[in-house]
Amino acid sequence: MIRFGVVLCVGLAVVVTASRYFSDALEGSDFWADRHSALDYMARSVPIETAVGSTKVVEDARLWMPEDARYRIVAAPDLQGPLQWAAPDFLAGFLLPRRQTESEDAPWAFCYLCDPAELGDRFEVLSDGGNGVLFGRVRP
Amino acid sequence: MTIRAIVGLAALNLFVLGVGAGVLWGLRGWRTWTEFVRLCGVAYFLGIASLFVVLTLELVAGIPFGATSVALTGVGLVLGGLLVGRQRGHRTPRLSSGHDSLRPSLLGAVFVGAILVYLEALFRPGRLSGLGWDVWASWVPKAKGIYFSGGIDADLFASLPGPSYPPGLPALHAAAFNAMGSADPVTLHLQQWFLAIGFVAAVAGLLAPRVRGWILLPLLLLILLMPDLRNRATDLYADIPLGYLLSVAALLVILWIEDSRSWKLWAAALLLSGAMLTKREGMLFAVCIVVAALVATFRERRTLWPRLGAASLAAFALVLPWRVWFMAQNISSDAPEAGYLGVFDHLDRLWPSLELVVSVFFDYDLWLLVPTLAVASVVFAYLGGARREAVFALTLLATSVVGSAWTYWSNPSLEIGRGDGLVNRVVGSPLLMVGVLLPLLLELAWQGRSEPRVAARQPVRGSLLSWRTAFAVVIVGAALAAYPAITLAGGAPSFPSFDDCVQAPIEGQKVRVVFGYGATYPEAVALRDRALEVGFQGTDVAQDGCGRVRVFLDNVPTREIGEEIVGEANTVDLQPTVELDPDD
Numbered sequence: 001m002i003r004f005g006v007v008l009c010v011g012l013a014v015v016v017t018a019s020r021y022f023s024d025a026l027e028g029s030d031f032w033a034d035r036h037s038a039l040d041y042m043a044r045s046v047p048i049e050t051a052v053g054s055t056k057v058v059e060d061a062r063l064w065m066p067e068d069a070r071y072r073i074v075a076a077p078d079l080q081g082p083l084q085w086a087a088p089d090f091l092a093g094f095l096l097p098r099r100q101t102e103s104e105d106a107p108w109a110f111c112y113l114c115d116p117a118e119l120g121d122r123f124e125v126l127s128d129g130g131n132g133v134l135f136g137r138v139r140p
Numbered sequence: 141m142t143i144r145a146i147v148g149l150a151a152l153n154l155f156v157l158g159v160g161a162g163v164l165w166g167l168r169g170w171r172t173w174t175e176f177v178r179l180c181g182v183a184y185f186l187g188i189a190s191l192f193v194v195l196t197l198e199l200v201a202g203i204p205f206g207a208t209s210v211a212l213t214g215v216g217l218v219l220g221g222l223l224v225g226r227q228r229g230h231r232t233p234r235l236s237s238g239h240d241s242l243r244p245s246l247l248g249a250v251f252v253g254a255i256l257v258y259l260e261a262l263f264r265p266g267r268l269s270g271l272g273w274d275v276w277a278s279w280v281p282k283a284k285g286i287y288f289s290g291g292i293d294a295d296l297f298a299s300l301p302g303p304s305y306p307p308g309l310p311a312l313h314a315a316a317f318n319a320m321g322s323a324d325p326v327t328l329h330l331q332q333w334f335l336a337i338g339f340v341a342a343v344a345g346l347l348a349p350r351v352r353g354w355i356l357l358p359l360l361l362l363i364l365l366m367p368d369l370r371n372r373a374t375d376l377y378a379d380i381p382l383g384y385l386l387s388v389a390a391l392l393v394i395l396w397i398e399d400s401r402s403w404k405l406w407a408a409a410l411l412l413s414g415a416m417l418t419k420r421e422g423m424l425f426a427v428c429i430v431v432a433a434l435v436a437t438f439r440e441r442r443t444l445w446p447r448l449g450a451a452s453l454a455a456f457a458l459v460l461p462w463r464v465w466f467m468a469q470n471i472s473s474d475a476p477e478a479g480y481l482g483v484f485d486h487l488d489r490l491w492p493s494l495e496l497v498v499s500v501f502f503d504y505d506l507w508l509l510v511p512t513l514a515v516a517s518v519v520f521a522y523l524g525g526a527r528r529e530a531v532f533a534l535t536l537l538a539t540s541v542v543g544s545a546w547t548y549w550s551n552p553s554l555e556i557g558r559g560d561g562l563v564n565r566v567v568g569s570p571l572l573m574v575g576v577l578l579p580l581l582l583e584l585a586w587q588g589r590s591e592p593r594v595a596a597r598q599p600v601r602g603s604l605l606s607w608r609t610a611f612a613v614v615i616v617g618a619a620l621a622a623y624p625a626i627t628l629a630g631g632a633p634s635f636p637s638f639d640d641c642v643q644a645p646i647e648g649q650k651v652r653v654v655f656g657y658g659a660t661y662p663e664a665v666a667l668r669d670r671a672l673e674v675g676f677q678g679t680d681v682a683q684d685g686c687g688r689v690r691v692f693l694d695n696v697p698t699r700e701i702g703e704e705i706v707g708e709a710n711t712v713d714l715q716p717t718v719e720l721d722p723d724d
Contacts, residue, residue: 002520002523002524002586002588003585003586003588005516005519005585006355006520006585009513009516009517009520009582010354010358010359010582012513013358013359013361013362013509013513014358016362016365016508016509017254017358017362017365021365022254022258022361022365024367025258025364025365026257026261028371029262029264029265029370030261030264032264032265033267033268035265036265036267036268036269036270037268037634040640040685040686041640041685041686042685043270044268044269044270044326044636045270045326045687047271051276051277056683059683059687060661060683063660063661063683063688064660064661066660086273088299089277089278089281089299089300089301090276090277092281092296092299092300093276093280093281093284096281096284096285096288097284097288097289100299126661
């Protein structure tokens, strides 16, 4: 009786794998491989727009800042959603070894729906996402 | 995203295997090299776990992290293993004794072939995958932080989600960046592929002498095919590595309960330390394994509990440096939001949490029949007389399900629902743990009370070169070769390059004259300024979409005009090219 149960368990495993799921796994892998292969650099290597506001702006930021740069994020006081709680972490991960800081002395800055005047006259916009997401440098 | 990165990653994993082999030699040694091959998967995870432990200790102690320190750490672990092995009298292994070769079967070869094809197929989607949400927000920043700064930056860790999450996996990822030659989080997905191979090898290697092939192999394949496992098999979250470490540890513990061979207990303890240094749930599920072992060995408590207690304490002690460090740094704790006793203020969440976890645990679409078969195997094993093993599995299943529910109950900010897939990630580890016990439990049920508990598969007598062996080798070889052959017949693999953003001009369409590319804007701006200086008005710079900055003059009406501009530029020592202007 117990041995029948064992055979039943193994038999069910064989039926489940052979009936559909093994071929599903291979087809699924092929599907995702093709899909990942079709991604372009921006989709694969730059954080998504939902989290950072503008892929173009953050890629510009990476290309502008030297690796030892320090940057800060200035956000509108009423900023809500992922741009408020996720953008700093995503930017940290993407832009390392460049360091995120809260210091106002940081020579580079992101502006998330902020008032650019807050960043002073010396703030030069280097990239504008067209949706309130800006990146620039503070001239010495 | 290059072949060099993949080769570097493969080298790192061979290094991990070598480190684990040293540790395994210290723990048990091996009589023959074929025995070592069988235990390669266990050795690999011992390498992973011991590197997690020692690299974490080094990071906490402020020892600079880098390729040299990782290599020296590995050498130190191997030397330590060799010394312990020598002290314990382990002898130089022979090639093969003839008694440790298993009888090949054609059915077994078919399933081995299927498992190999599955693993091959898993490689492709991992190679060029994008990054998940928490990977960007937490795992990659931590790994990059260690890689670039050579240590743990407390401020960086404190600013990220899961600040007190242990640094075992980020340290491995940082070592992978070193091995790949750059912080390439895309190719890093293949690290999970190597872990998957190690997991299969570990489970198969531990169970092969105990479980007959027609039970082991179909069930191992079924576990690998669980839809939720394969969907997440190469993502960069820590849940799957955690599940692998815990499940191999659980397997070692149940095998220790069977034969009391101490190396299994100490190997399990090391893997549990590795699990606790992977994710905070590691601690929870390690406790579940220890509790299950205590319950299962209740009758032998006088002899086995002290050993179990010592191993558990040692496992926890190896994690303490990290816990002391993050508390000393005032990094927020990994305790549940509600606190350990505060959960009773949220009793309204108790039942919904349990209901959610149980419903997900038995969801066929996520895990196929594995949980159902696990329950059935517990019953059969118990009825068959393998009571300690059945009690271990049942207690592990029950405590880990309750433990998973507790994570929801004790964290009121977690929405109780399936929406974000978080519950799958939590439940995945318990599922893998009970899943890998399934073949052993069915084997024990099959053997029943009537048969002595001996190796299920008889060693080969006589020559291995029988027709059966030859056919089995052909089947496995054909399976191994078929998938890459079919895939490559569909086209060579693509490797992203800067050239993906360079389009050749097309007759009759607008072109742009490209003066060059810069790795950064300052480089590109310098080139643009030179072009402007010598009169190429309208030259501009912009990101090219492939990680560089293009210096270009666009909207050139025809290729011929473009080539005239190139000719002019050559006279002033500029070397532009003509590309299609896609007008984007």
